[in-house]
Amino acid sequence: MFALTPESSTWSVSELTSYIRELFEIDFRLQDVEVSGEISNFTRARSGHLYFTLKDEQAQLRAVMWRSDALRLPFDPADGDAVVARGAVSVYEAGGVYQLYARSLQPAGRGDLAQLFEQLKQQLEAEGLFDPAHKKPIPPLPRKIGLVTSADAAALRDILQVLQRRWPLVAVLVAATLVQGRDAPPQIVRALQWLDGRDDIDTIIVARGGGSLEDLWAFNDEQVVRAVYAAHHPIITGIGHETDFTLADFAADLRAPTPSAAAELAVPDQADVRQQLVAQQLYLQRQMVNWLTQQRRAVQVLSRGLGHLSPQANLNNNRQRVDHLTGRLDQAMTRLLERRRNQFLLAQARLTAVSPLATLGRGYAIVRHQDGSYIHSVNQVQAGDPLQVQLNDGQFAATVEGK
């Protein structure tokens, strides 16, 4: 809309100024412009807005940066700084001036942020701040976690949710800080040192949600990086998104891609731990059963051994031996008797064979005196001697008639 009225050639100051402002604002190039120059007349108002002038050798440009943008500045601008400012050019009607409404400011003299990052990274790396050997292990079962993050950010909520879900036994001590802008680094350093000085803290998480390189710049601040390195408690960083790497990440003992991931790395998962508990319980039971079985077996073996030594067993043993011996004796006797009987039969047979009685059977007779003495010769008898004559089937008395 134009304030121009063709009928009248006289404008009020406001009308003209407003017209000029509108001219600026319809030029889209002026709505997003990047300009380099040196800062002078730098003022930080109590409101937090920044006022300064950008100049080069031939010209100067007034500039303002509102507090909301100023808070996000990764560095503290000062007179003489060569910078690249980005923003829109428009007219401040009350002052009758055109000026740059800067939304961001980067140091140009020291190169852009990416270069600054590289420089500082190389410097701190050379100093050994990123040395893997310096990194401390993360305690597997922390009792209390210190948390450095913004009080009202989604990052805090995410972290607490993860901790509650995974390991609600842990306690959290939050030291809230700004996480971007020029005031953030000293606050982060102070919060870190305060938490690090406490001996009830096991692990410290430093977290911030995603944002632009400028937003995350506080975590590239040299003092912050040094404080992370110097901490005695292990530090996990979860800053920005997967692809964001800050220098604080490099100095931390463990870098997580996001705040939630940092929380996950800080505590065990109770599901895993419960499973382990079950496994351990089963193991305990099996161990116990094994042990008992083993003992029972040992008892069996021993009792068997003991059985051999007991008086009862001795008795049994003896009894058995007696039985055994008795058996052997019986057999021996039987065998002996058998043998004797055979011998006897044999002897009897032989005896029978040589017996004079057998000769008697063939018709011979044995002749004896009355007193039983054998008569071998006729000289042994006188006429009238009584004789005994034995034949095969008996005997009779006889008398010698004569010789």
Place this chain on the structure above:
Amino acid sequence: MLPDIDDMTFETALEELEAIVARLEQGNFTLEEAMQLFERGQQLTHHCNQQLNQAVLRVEQLTADGEIIEVDS
């Protein structure tokens, strides 16, 4: 006298449980000892699970005045 399991933190209970398992693995104890170890192991496992079941995340925050206050998680 063994410490009361009810007063134990999760970590302490878990530590003792692990020690008991290691002890049982070694063997070399009396039956009474074995039964005591086993029973205590069971109680410790139960206590650990119980602790997990009852746990609620405790969140404290440092205030601007340097005080530590409990906040809802």
